[in-house]
Amino acid sequence: MFRGPALHCCLAFWMVISCLAEEIPPNLKRENLVPWCIVPFDAAKRGPAERSAMLAELGLRRCAYDWRSKHVAEFEEEILQYEKHGIEYFAFWGQHDQAFRxxxxxxxxxxxxxxxxxxxxxxxxxxxxSATRALLALAKHTAEMGCKLGLYNHGGWGGEPANLIAVCRALRAAGHRHVGIVYNWHHGHARIGSWAEDLKEMLPFLHCVNLNGMNSGAKPKILALGQGEHELSMLRILIESGYKGAVGVLDHQAHLDAREVLSDNLEGLAWLTGEIMRPGSVGPRPAPRARSQDK
Structure with a gap:
């Protein structure tokens, strides 16, 4: 519970954020953000009902669903709970016949x-x-499903922006115009210095950009927004580019409660956005409050 000066500081922060609400690009408003890596990484081990309620309570209205084999039995219940709580089933990780059915x-x-x-x-x-051939069947299947296919950077050759773009172009040239890129900052630390150039090249292909606190050398790899060295300038570049697509926020920390991590990232994003829109108006960086759930 906040008391005394801390309470006044918090209230002042949110008053400024409220004033900025109309200036914030739509894709950075809370109801349009896409929580990501919140299923297998949640220390609280929420099920579909608890997870959907948690998202709704945080004011989040979308979710990208990641999973492990133990979650397959919950696929249908996840859909039903999202429907019940007004959550858009925004994205699905990988491939699974049962999910596709x-x-x-x-x-x-x-x-x-x-x-x-x-x-x-x-x-x-x-x-x-070779990469194009490997994805042709999935490109055809997702087209038949009426789903966009997002090529996801996850390290190696396939994680480089130039290669993501090249394969996108090849698949689009083969008629698959629904194929694009999902770019993850947490898999792009080596490209921090090239973000402006990479974004310019990727912009026509982007389906989603997943944000993360960014320090040089990935120290640490996963970091709350607002706590790193580079995400303020990187977010400014993203906003100034005119990008209007989806934006994701992470959990991705299995020792922490997903609700606490998302809350920290939402506050961090609000601070970053405030600093970009009105520099110096939102006070000090918010302190993360998520604490390890490991026993």
Whole structure:
């Protein structure tokens, strides 16, 4: 519970944020953000009902669903709980026949996020051709489902912006215009210094950008927004680019309660946005409050 000066500081922060609400780009408003990595990484081990209620209580209205084999039995209940709580099933991680059948049953068309392969061929042309071939069947299937396909950077050759773009272009040239890029800051620390150039090239292809606190050298890899060295300038570049697509916020910390991590990231994003819109108006960086749930 906040008391005394801390309470006044918190109230002042939120008053400024409230004044900024109309200036904030729509894709950075809370109801349009996409929580990501909140299912297997939640220390509280919420089920579909608890997770959906938690998102709704935080004012979040979308979710990108990641999963492990133990969650397959919950696929349908997750859909039903999102519907009950007014949560958009925004994206699904990877491929699973049961999930794809359920999307048809419930007339859902989430983005499908899939890691771009790293073929390790002798030449760049061979790598692009191999990665494109590997994704053709999924590109066709997602088109039939009415779902966008997002090529996801996850390290290696397939995590480089130039390669994501090259494979996107190849798949689009083959008629798959629904294919784009899901770019994750937490897998892009090596490209921090090239963010402006990378974003400019990726912009026509972006389906979603997942944010993260960013320090040089990925120290640490996952960090609350507002606590790093680089995310303020990176977010400013994203806003100034005119990007209007989806923006994600992470949990991705299995020793922490997903609700606490999301709350820290929402406060951090509000602070970053305030600093960009009205520099110096939102006071000091908010202190993260998530605490380890490990025993």
């Amino acid at each position: 359920l999307f048809g049953k419930y007339d859902l068309h989430p983005q499908i996020w899939n890691t771009l392969p790293s073929p390790e061929k002798a030449t760049q042309a061979e790598n692009v051709a």
